[in-house]
Amino acid sequence: MAGFIRRAWAAIRGIFGTLDSAHREKVVALTAYEARELENIFVLLLLGSFAGMPAPPTFISTELLPYLEHEIRVLNRRAEQSTDALAEIMGAIDADA
Amino acid sequence: MKTIFFTGKGGVGKSTLSAAAAYQLSQRGDRVLAISFDPAHNLGDIFDVKLSHKVKKFSDTLYLQETDLEEAAEEYIRQNTDILTEIYSYTRAFNLDRYFKVLRHSPGVEEYAALTALEELLRTANDYDVVVVDTPPTGLTLRIMALPRITITWVDRLRRIRRDILDKRHTVHTITGQYNEAGTKLAYEAKDDRVMIKLDELFNRYVNVAKHLESDETQIAVVFNPDYLSLRESQRIFNGLDDLNLNVDVAFTNKYTEGLKQIADEMEKELLGPLSEKPRHARVPWEPYKRERAYDLKFDMLPFITDGTTN
Amino acid sequence: MSSIIILVGIVVYIALYFLYGKRLEGNVVKADDSVQTPANRLYDGVDYVPAKTPVLFGHHFASVAGAAPIIGPVIAMAWGWVPSLAWIWFGNIFIGAVHDYLAIMASVRYDGKSIQFVASDLITKRTGKLFYWLVFLILILIVGAFGAVLGNMFVGNPAVPSSYVFKLVAALILGVLLYRVKMNFTLATLIGIAMLVGAIFLGMAVPFVAPKSVWFLVMFFYIIIASAIPVNVLLQPRDYLNSWLLYIGLFIGALAAISSVTGFTAPAFTSFAPIVSGGKPSPFWPVIPLIIACGSLSGFHALVGSGTTSKQLEKESAGLTIGYGGMLFEGFLSTIVVVAVAGYGMSLLVGAGQDINAANWGQQYLAASGAAGISGAGMFTAAYAAMVADTWLAFLPTAFVKTIAGMWVASFAMTTLDTTNRLARYTLAEIAMPLKGKSDAAYNFLTNRWIASAIPAALGIYLAWSGTFSILWPAFGAGNQLIASIALLTGTAWVAKRLKNKATMALIPAYLLWITVTAAILWHMFVVVLPAIQSNAVTNTVVFVVEGIMFILNIVFIIDFIKTKDQPVSDTAEA
Numbered sequence: 001m002a003g004f005i006r007r008a009w010a011a012i013r014g015i016f017g018t019l020d021s022a023h024r025e026k027v028v029a030l031t032a033y034e035a036r037e038l039e040n041i042f043v044l045l046l047l048g049s050f051a052g053m054p055a056p057p058t059f060i061s062t063e064l065l066p067y068l069e070h071e072i073r074v075l076n077r078r079a080e081q082s083t084d085a086l087a088e089i090m091g092a093i094d095a096d097a
Numbered sequence: 098m099k100t101i102f103f104t105g106k107g108g109v110g111k112s113t114l115s116a117a118a119a120y121q122l123s124q125r126g127d128r129v130l131a132i133s134f135d136p137a138h139n140l141g142d143i144f145d146v147k148l149s150h151k152v153k154k155f156s157d158t159l160y161l162q163e164t165d166l167e168e169a170a171e172e173y174i175r176q177n178t179d180i181l182t183e184i185y186s187y188t189r190a191f192n193l194d195r196y197f198k199v200l201r202h203s204p205g206v207e208e209y210a211a212l213t214a215l216e217e218l219l220r221t222a223n224d225y226d227v228v229v230v231d232t233p234p235t236g237l238t239l240r241i242m243a244l245p246r247i248t249i250t251w252v253d254r255l256r257r258i259r260r261d262i263l264d265k266r267h268t269v270h271t272i273t274g275q276y277n278e279a280g281t282k283l284a285y286e287a288k289d290d291r292v293m294i295k296l297d298e299l300f301n302r303y304v305n306v307a308k309h310l311e312s313d314e315t316q317i318a319v320v321f322n323p324d325y326l327s328l329r330e331s332q333r334i335f336n337g338l339d340d341l342n343l344n345v346d347v348a349f350t351n352k353y354t355e356g357l358k359q360i361a362d363e364m365e366k367e368l369l370g371p372l373s374e375k376p377r378h379a380r381v382p383w384e385p386y387k388r389e390r391a392y393d394l395k396f397d398m399l400p401f402i403t404d405g406t407t408n
Numbered sequence: 409m410s411s412i413i414i415l416v417g418i419v420v421y422i423a424l425y426f427l428y429g430k431r432l433e434g435n436v437v438k439a440d441d442s443v444q445t446p447a448n449r450l451y452d453g454v455d456y457v458p459a460k461t462p463v464l465f466g467h468h469f470a471s472v473a474g475a476a477p478i479i480g481p482v483i484a485m486a487w488g489w490v491p492s493l494a495w496i497w498f499g500n501i502f503i504g505a506v507h508d509y510l511a512i513m514a515s516v517r518y519d520g521k522s523i524q525f526v527a528s529d530l531i532t533k534r535t536g537k538l539f540y541w542l543v544f545l546i547l548i549l550i551v552g553a554f555g556a557v558l559g560n561m562f563v564g565n566p567a568v569p570s571s572y573v574f575k576l577v578a579a580l581i582l583g584v585l586l587y588r589v590k591m592n593f594t595l596a597t598l599i600g601i602a603m604l605v606g607a608i609f610l611g612m613a614v615p616f617v618a619p620k621s622v623w624f625l626v627m628f629f630y631i632i633i634a635s636a637i638p639v640n641v642l643l644q645p646r647d648y649l650n651s652w653l654l655y656i657g658l659f660i661g662a663l664a665a666i667s668s669v670t671g672f673t674a675p676a677f678t679s680f681a682p683i684v685s686g687g688k689p690s691p692f693w694p695v696i697p698l699i700i701a702c703g704s705l706s707g708f709h710a711l712v713g714s715g716t717t718s719k720q721l722e723k724e725s726a727g728l729t730i731g732y733g734g735m736l737f738e739g740f741l742s743t744i745v746v747v748a749v750a751g752y753g754m755s756l757l758v759g760a761g762q763d764i765n766a767a768n769w770g771q772q773y774l775a776a777s778g779a780a781g782i783s784g785a786g787m788f789t790a791a792y793a794a795m796v797a798d799t800w801l802a803f804l805p806t807a808f809v810k811t812i813a814g815m816w817v818a819s820f821a822m823t824t825l826d827t828t829n830r831l832a833r834y835t836l837a838e839i840a841m842p843l844k845g846k847s848d849a850a851y852n853f854l855t856n857r858w859i860a861s862a863i864p865a866a867l868g869i870y871l872a873w874s875g876t877f878s879i880l881w882p883a884f885g886a887g888n889q890l891i892a893s894i895a896l897l898t899g900t901a902w903v904a905k906r907l908k909n910k911a912t913m914a915l916i917p918a919y920l921l922w923i924t925v926t927a928a929i930l931w932h933m934f935v936v937v938l939p940a941i942q943s944n945a946v947t948n949t950v951v952f953v954v955e956g957i958m959f960i961l962n963i964v965f966i967i968d969f970i971k972t973k974d975q976p977v978s979d980t981a982e983a
Contacts, residue, residue, distance in 0.1 A: 021273070022463040024593055026470070027586060027648050028269045030639040035265035036454045042258050056251035057244070059173075059209040060299065067291040070283060077452055086539060087515075087522030088455065089834060091716025093639075094471040094647060095827040096708045097550055097701065097888060268640075271590045 033092050040078045043071035098223060098314065101402055102230045104238055104338075105320035106330040110351040112139035112231050114320055114381065116392040118402050119229040123159035125399065130222055132162040133231040134211055140231055143391045160225070166233065169210035208237065212244045216306050235330055239337040245307035246341065252300045259293050316346040316402065319376075321368070323350055323361035331368055345376045347401045353380040377401050410668045410747045410795075413489075417497060417743040421736045424501045429732045432506060436903055436911040437513045439724040446520035447720050456520060458722035461729055468717045469734050470651050475785070475821040476888075477703030477738050479557055481745040482787045483881065484699045486684045486773045487692055488677040489750040495696045496704050496746065500739040503917045504705035507892055508713055509731035510899030510914060515714035516721055517906065523714040527898040530905055530977060532968045537838075538894070538961050539711075544835040544864070545954050546887035547828045551868020552951075553884040554821045555627055556877040559620045561785040561814060567807070568789075568814035569623065571611025572822065575815065578603035579646035587640045597648075604649050608811050624873045627825065631865040635829035636857070643827070650819045657816040658741065660809070664796040665744045672747075673754035678770030686879045686936035687775075694928040697892075697921075698885035703742030705921075707891025709735065710899075745788060752794035753787060756780070774878060784877065785821075789813040832864040833857055867950065875947040879936055883951050886929045890962055893922040897969055905977050922966065929959050 046061040046068070081088065089095070103115035112135060119131035130152065133140035140163055141148035144155060148163035155161050211233065222228050232238040266285035284290035287297075309315055317338060321331040338345055348369060350361050361380065369375060381396045433439045447458035459467070484492040511523045518526050528536025562569040582600040585591045591599075634642055684690035684699065697705055713731055721727055757764045757773075760780035764772045777783035782790050793810040796802065840854040853859055871880055896918040903911045933955050941948045 018460060018462050019466075020594075021460075022466050023597070023648065023651070024273045025459075025463070026467060026651070027593075027644060028272050030644050031265045031587070032269050032454050034639065035262055035269065038258055038262045038265070042255065042262065045255065045258075056255065057205050057209060057248060059205065060248070060251060060255070063299070064292055064295055067295065074452075081455075084522050084525045086524055086543065086831075086835065086838075087711040087715030089715070090708070090831065091471060091712045093643065093827045093830060094712070095824070095831050096472045096712055097474045097476040097554070097706065097824055097884070268587050268590065272586065272593050 030092060036074055037078070039071045039074045043068055043075045047072075047075070098225055098228065099316065100219070100228045100230060100309065100314060101316045101318060102232055102238075103318050103320060104232050104235070104334055106327045106334075107135075107137065107234050109320045109322045109327055110381075111135075111320045112137070112143060113386075113391065113394070114318075114349060114351060114398065115229050115231040116140060116143040117394040117396070118318075118398045119159060119227075120392040121394075121398050122227050122229070122402075123156060126158065127226040128158050128160075128224065130160045130162065130225045130228045131231070132164065132218065132228060134164050134166060134214070134233045135231050136166060136233060138163055145389065145391075164211075164214045166207055166211050166214070166237075169214050170206045173210045173213060174206060208240045208244055211237065211241045212248075212306070215241065216302055219306060219309050220302075235334055235337070239334070239341070242310065242338070242341055242343060245303045245310065248303045249300065249307060252296055252303065256293070256296045256300060259290070259296060260287065263287055263290055263293065310343060315343075317343060318347045318349060318402065319345050320349045320351050321364070322352050323357040323364055325360070325364075328364055328367065331364075335368060335372070339372075344374055345372070347377040347379070349401070350378070350380045352383040354383050409671045410751045411666050413493070413672075413747055413750075414662075414665045414743065417493070417740060420497050421501070421740060425728075425733060425736060428501060429505070429509070429728055432509065432732070432913055433725070433728045436907070436909055436913055437510070437727070438907065438909075439513070439727060441723045441725050443724060445516055445721045445723060446718070447722060450519060450719075455716065456719050459720040461722060461726040464717065464720050464722070464726065465730050465734060467720075468713065468730050469737060470647075470654060471712050471716070472702065472706070472709050472734065473654060473738060473741070473820065474702055474824055475554060475557065475817050476701050476706070477742045478745050478788050478817055479784050479881070480700035480703055480885070481742045482749055482784060482791075483684065483774070483878075484696065485674060485746065485749045485753065486678065486682045486690075486770060487696070488675045488769070489672055489746050490676045491692050491696070492700070492746050493743065495700055496739050496742045499697070499700075499704040500735060503896070503921055504739070504892075505732045505735035506914060506917055507705060507707075507896045507899065507921075508709045508735040509728060510903070511710035511895050512713040512718045512721070512731040513724070513727045514899055514902040514906075515718035516724065516727060517902075520719035521714075523710045523895050523898055526714070526902060527894065530898060530901040531965075531972050535894070535898075535965055535968050538965055539891070540835045540838040541961055542887060542891055542894075542958060543711075544832060544839060545958055546884065546891070547832045547835070548864050548867045548871070548954060549880065549884040549887055549951075550828050551631070551825055551865060552871030552875060553877070553880040554824055555624065555869055555872025556875065556880055557784050558627065558818060558821050558825075559623050559872060560783060560877065561789075561818060562616075562618070562623045563620050564781045564786040565789060565810065565814050566615035566617045567612045567811045568818050569611075569618075570614050570616040571608045571811055571815050572818050573616070574607035574610045575604060575649060575819065576642070576646065578607050579642055579649055582649065583641050583645035586645060600645070600649055601652055604652060608808065608815060611815075612807055612811050621873065624869050627822075627872075628865055628869045630822070631825050631829045631869075632858070632861050634826035635833075635861060646819075647823065650823060653812075653816050653819055657812060660796060660801065660804070660812070661741075661744045661748075661792060664792075664799045664801050665747050667799045667801075668747070668751060668795050670751040670795075670798060672750040673752075673766075674750040674773075675766040675769045678773075682770030683772075683774060684878065685882045685932065686876060686940055688936050690936075691931070694924040694931060695882065697889045697924060698882035698928050698932065700742065701885045701888045703738055703745075705889060705892050707888045707893075707895055710892065710895035745791075748791040748795045749787060752791045752798070756782060756787070756790050756794060785814065785817045788817065829861055829865055833860040836860045836863070871947055871950060874944065875951065876940070876944070879940060879948065879951060882928075882932050882936070883955055886925070886932060886955060887958055889921075889925045890929070890958055893918070893925045893962075894965055896921055901969070901973070904973075926959075926962060926966075929955055929962070933959065 046064060103111045105111040116131060119129045123129040131140060140161060144161055146153060148161050150164055152160050152162045263285055266283060270285045287293045319334055321327045335345060350365060353361060369378060379401045384394060447456050450456045481492055514526050515521060515523060524536050524539045582596060585596045681689035681691040717730060757776045757780055762776035762780050764776045777787050789810045792813040793806050796804060796809045797806050837855045840851050843851040900914040900918045903909050903914050933952060937948050937952045
């Protein structure tokens, strides 16, 4: 009996824990999305000069380049996904009737 | 510390006048550094010494330096490619690291190298009372002088985006306790973010340069000759500086002779007339180039480059 | 009766989840947990993140939950509760949930790319482009239909708009607490919930009474402003509060429905073609999918599911739980709505002095509801409150329960209004793309963010203002189900071409659905809208044109589909 209660209590705690982490993620989901898009824009501005875009003086880019590994990865991924954005946006902003 | 920039078309006697100014100031007791960015390397010739990037003592109060912009550019590129080859060191195994050297040919490297040299100069030359700068040819000079403002604008814009990114990461971290990608922790505080630190560093550096250039501590002298050949280019200099909101403090009509009075009058009217703030102006008489002590001009530059006060 | 139906519904859903859903998973999709999902294989920490299945279920459900699973069944009650439940149960199990499930799984096997991408890969590129057009056109109809729902509700129950405004303020404050002050999350949540409840009470105390025209204007400006401000300011905190509202509403509703133990006063079956749309007799087939969309079948789910959910699936078997199961759960929500109206609708209408009984229900239900001022959302809130009052939950004050129900619908409907506006800017830009280079002025005009926002908002609110709700709602349903039928046919194409599986379990419903939806649009256009142009020219012409364009796109699609149906695809993409 005690074991059952303990397990039930653990299950309830588990459910609330899951709910809690679910809510936390939901409440920053769009913020994370925006942060990622800004990272994309940031590195686009810097690297665009190598692709002919008007850009900051090249030296700024080369000075910052070594620290932008993560951002460049974001850049590559977003470039792939940018053509399939409709459903992604709908999911991100919960667009439904 | 005051800075005096001597600008003008090549061959008008810029280097000679800047050398003379430096010499006369040093004779008066100021600690002077005369530095040349001009690839023509006239400064060393005028003082009859071999000059390099290392400061050379000419007298107790006069020090000389020549910055080779090409060398500076090479050095700058080398520093940055070193970082890249370090991070991507595995490319050494395939000798692919040599491809990073193509960066040497990026647009703006020369300017940036000059700007870095200038920034370094302004930052470190504090034990001088005056720094007299012989500038490179017009186009380059104007581009270099424009750089601080351009750089500042760009760096500031990038800083703002970066701050936004960090703020959002911080929000995510505060609420979910994590912001990382595949195990690597991403910074969410400005003090931990190497990119932000770098951006702030760049920003402050160039704000200082811009402030210095726009302050009263900086004097800009334009040198021209009374011949129509130098009229157009001199106009470009005046206009260019005006676009950058930099004042011309003193103008010299160099190599003047009485026979050229009419031309000189015309030119001075055209160049100086439209200016809202008239610079101090002097006609420096033509003096034959002396083989020795070429820096020792008869003409007294001091009243013009020191605006009459005892600075 | 009510409790029995609820329990039967639960049993039916659970039983067929295992009997039918699992077969779908095993024989058709062949879900394999040993294969890494994109969430793991392509992990990027933002989109591609494996989420624990229960969490993802909740997230997916909250994303796809809207006002439609509530409004649709209320209207469909004109056919009686048996046909309504038949569609909600079996339409869902055999078509709707299958549609959601296949869309998600196809996406999972396509590296998380959307159903739009899958369509352009397996059918034609043109099919992919169709989605932009369809979504944009539907957005206008959504604003029209939902605007009309809200207009009626705001006038009929003035406590709701005021509660909603206070809730907006609460959301703004919560946003500041969470993102600026960075308050402890649990504390902020508690404050948020407290503010939410406070908003409801405050709204009840200070109802905003205003004519419909004022509400339409407010809605117009709300759409434009809310869709332009940063998501941290309003959208994110507001959606968070909405999820709590959903929990409360669903919890109370389910409890009340199960314990209400009341007989159904509404008729089980009225006639095959009672008065539903535009005052015309509406045949159950093919019109029912236009009335009950989400709750049984909804094309938007395919997009949302293949947009984010598929990228977060931790293992392939979670697809059934979330895609198929999630849709069934939404059907459960619609079941509760039917039970409430079936049990209490009659007494509400009679009590409001309407001449309605089991015999004339088919002809009179919608008219009577309108006359009594409780149509659409109003009927739901009244029936919901009546149901709760009829159980042990009666200690909750009726006015309070009614306002909660009203807030629930209002919150989801209003959210839909401004999120769809954000979408509209994007889809319009994609649609206008071919103009670039040919007519830069037109392109710049259409992609200006205020113009791109104002056009669908203005068109939609205009429709809501001047149009007839019973015409607008099925038009929106038509668009939504068009996307559904394209998505389902894409899903079958995926099953056939990539899984090399001749799956009748997917094929038959897909074809049936396409035929149904096509027939339904034609019926609606020519039997309902066309004649109505006489009485309300501009509005119904707009509706007719919009439906007409959607219909043409539908034909273009089916032509492309049939042409490419038997063409094999290259084996380069993942199966």
